[in-house]
Every structure is written in C-alpha cells, then in structure tokens.
Amino acid sequence: TVLVLEDGEAVAFGQNADGQTSILDLRGRKVGLAAAGGRHTVLVVNDEVLTPGIPARQSRLLGIQLEWVVARFPEDVQKQAGMHVDAQNLDFIAMSSLVAYGENSYGYNKLCPRDGKLHCSIVDALKPHGFSSKATLFLSWVWQYKLRLVLDVLLQFRASQTEPATECFLWWCFFQNNQHRILGEQKTITTDELANIFGNQLRAVGRMACMLDKAEGSSYAGRIWCIYEVFVARKEHIPMSTLLPSSFQANLDSLMREGGVSRVRQAITVDAERAEATSKADERNIKALIQATSSFTNVNKAVQQGLLNNILECLRT
Numbered sequence: 001t002v003l004v005l006e007d008g009e010a011v012a013f014g015q016n017a018d019g020q021t022s023i024l025d026l027r028g029r030k031v032g033l034a035a036a037g038g039r040h041t042v043l044v045v046n047d048e049v050l051t052p053g054i055p056a057r058q059s060r061l062l063g064i065q066l067e068w069v070v071a072r073f074p075e076d077v078q079k080q081a082g083m084h085v086d087a088q089n090l091d092f093i094a095m096s097s098l099v100a101y102g103e104n105s106y107g108y109n110k111l112c113p114r115d116g117k118l119h120c121s122i123v124d125a126l127k128p129h130g131f132s133s134k135a136t137l138f139l140s141w142v143w144q145y146k147l148r149l150v151l152d153v154l155l156q157f158r159a160s161q162t163e164p165a166t167e168c169f170l171w172w173c174f175f176q177n178n179q180h181r182i183l184g185e186q187k188t189i190t191t192d193e194l195a196n197i198f199g200n201q202l203r204a205v206g207r208m209a210c211m212l213d214k215a216e217g218s219s220y221a222g223r224i225w226c227i228y229e230v231f232v233a234r235k236e237h238i239p240m241s242t243l244l245p246s247s248f249q250a251n252l253d254s255l256m257r258e259g260g261v262s263r264v265r266q267a268i269t270v271d272a273e274r275a276e277a278t279s280k281a282d283e284r285n286i287k288a289l290i291q292a293t294s295s296f297t298n299v300n301k302a303v304q305q306g307l308l309n310n311i312l313e314c315l316r317t
Contacts, residue, residue: 063135
C-alpha cells in the first residue's frame with residue numbers, strides 16, 4: 001500500500017509486532033505510525049496528524065464565516081441557553097460551555113484533525129457544511145464581550161464591506177481553537193505556545209481587525225493579549241483595522257467636540273504593565289515576553305498609535 005503525502009513523497013506501510021502500522025519512506029526509514037481507533041484511522045507522520053478530511057495545517061488556518069456568525073450562531077446559543085435566558089446578554093466565557101466544548105458543542109464526538117482525538121473545534125466541525133474556510137481576517141477581541149455587542153459590531157462591519165459576508169472568514173480564537181482541550185480538559189498550553197499560535201496565524205492570515213467596545217475606558221485596551229496582538233501586527237507591518245459598535249461614532253464625536261484629536265488620544269490609554277489576562281500565568285508570561293523583546297513604554301506607544309490611526313480613519317470615512 002502506498003500513501004502519497006501532501007508534498008508528493010510516497011511512503012509504504014509495514015506491520016509492527018504490536019499491531020501498529022509503521023509508515024516508512026521509500027528508503028525504509030520510519031517516519032510515523034498509523035493507529036486504528038474505532039471507525040477512524042489516524043496517521044502521524046513527522047509529528048503531524050493526518051486524518052481523513054481536513055489536513056492539520058489547513059485546520060489551524062480555518063476562519064469562521066461572518067454570515068454564519070450573525071445569522072445562525074445567535075439562534076444556536078439561545079437554543080442551548082434555554083428560553084429563560086437572554087443569550088445576547090451572555091459573554092463568550094459563559095457561552096463556551098454551551099457550544100464550544102461539552103456534549104452539546106458543535107465539535108462533540110467529531111475527530112480533531114490536529115491531534116487525531118475525538119471532539120474538535122467549531123471551525124473543524126463546520127467545515128463540511130461550508131461555514132468555515134481559509135481565514136481572510138484575524139480578529140483581535142475580548143472574551144468578556146457580550147454577544148449583543150459582538151453582533152452589533154459585526155453587523156456594522158458587514159454593512160461596510162463590499163465583499164459578501166459569505167466570503168469573509170474570521171480567524172477567531174473562540175471558534176478556531178479546540179476548546180475541548182483548552183477549557184474542557186484544561187490541557188496545559190504554555191504562553192509561548194499560545195504566542196506562537198497567534199503570531200504564526202496572524203502572519204499567515206496577513207490582515208487583522210481589532211474589535212473595540214468604546215473609545216474611552218475600553219475593555220480592549222486593558223487586555224494584555226489584545227495589546228500583544230496589536231504590537232505584533234505593528235512590528236510585522238500587518239495591515240490593521242478596527243471594528244466598532246453602532247454607538248462608537250456618537251462617542252467619538254463627543255470626544256472630538258471636547259478637545260479634538262488630542263482628546264481622542266487622551267481617551268485611548270494603553271498601559272501594558274497594568275493590563276490583565278484571564279490566566280494570571282499568561283499575564284505574567286506575556287509581560288515577560290514584552291520586556292524581553294521590547295519595553296512597556298514602546299509597546300504602549302505603538303499600540304496607542306495603531307489604535308488611534310485606525311479610529312481616526314473611521315472618523316474620516
């Protein structure tokens with residue numbers, strides 16, 4: 001039997017004494033294993049899980065379809081939350097156990113193409129239905145945002161775009177990461193691993209959007225992961241834009257009347273040293289990473305200027 005890998009190299013199967021199947025290259029060198037599990041055969045080659053359907057590398061770059069998020073997702077969350085709960089008042093931390101991991105989640109009992117185990121991410125679960133595809137935009141956001149705010153922002157964004165919402169796919173960690181592992185099993189993922197995931201995917205997608213809740217006292221500017229993502233985008237010269245709620249224009253107009261651009265700049269305060277993360281380990285490690293590669297002062301200036309430029313661009317348009 002011959003298996004052709006993505007890079008075109010052919011490999012042959014050979015049986016081991018323990019019943020596992022070694023995958024050999026054409027020179028007879030062992031490069032991986034094939035193990036049968038239930039209805040599935042999982043192939044591991046050079047530490048890369050190969051499963052039927054979506055290759056692992058492709059899986060990590062999937063984005064969730066914008067149209068599906070605004071049109072279908074709220075109904076699904078409401079159904080799982082129950083009729084006595086206003087799902088739009090839930091934040092994404094509360095929603096995660098309803099739809100991102102657990103028995104009622106989208107990916108429950110579906111094979112994960114990244115590790116070959118059962119239970120996958122939302123984007124992997126929806127790929128066969130056409131509701132996820134290669135990401136076209138990396139979304140930087142805050143888990144504590146409520147669904148009502150996020151839908152408002154995304155509807156504003158959809159209305160401003162020339163491309164159909166069915167062709168916009170967001171690399172969005174809530175939908176992209178396998179929350180069965182991170183939240184359900186509480187699998188330990190180091191900050192360096194997470195930083196590499198975000199940094200690599202951000203570079204691969206090539207465009208980033210920052211979802212802001214408001215100009216002054218924004219939740220966004222107080223989260224260390226958001227600050228880090230903006231800093232990386234600025235350092236890597238990755239195009240960046242902002243996604244804003246319907247109330248933002250009035251908020252911005254008020255600030256401009258109070259003192260023009262200098263008042264807007266004053267409102268967009270960034271203090272990486274005091275910014276927080278849900279995981280205190282992440283918070284400490286990201287701050288250590290910032291200090292090792294730059295400084296809080298440089299990061300604050302870069303992030304504040306980046307956000308200010310994008311907000312003023314919105315004002316001009």
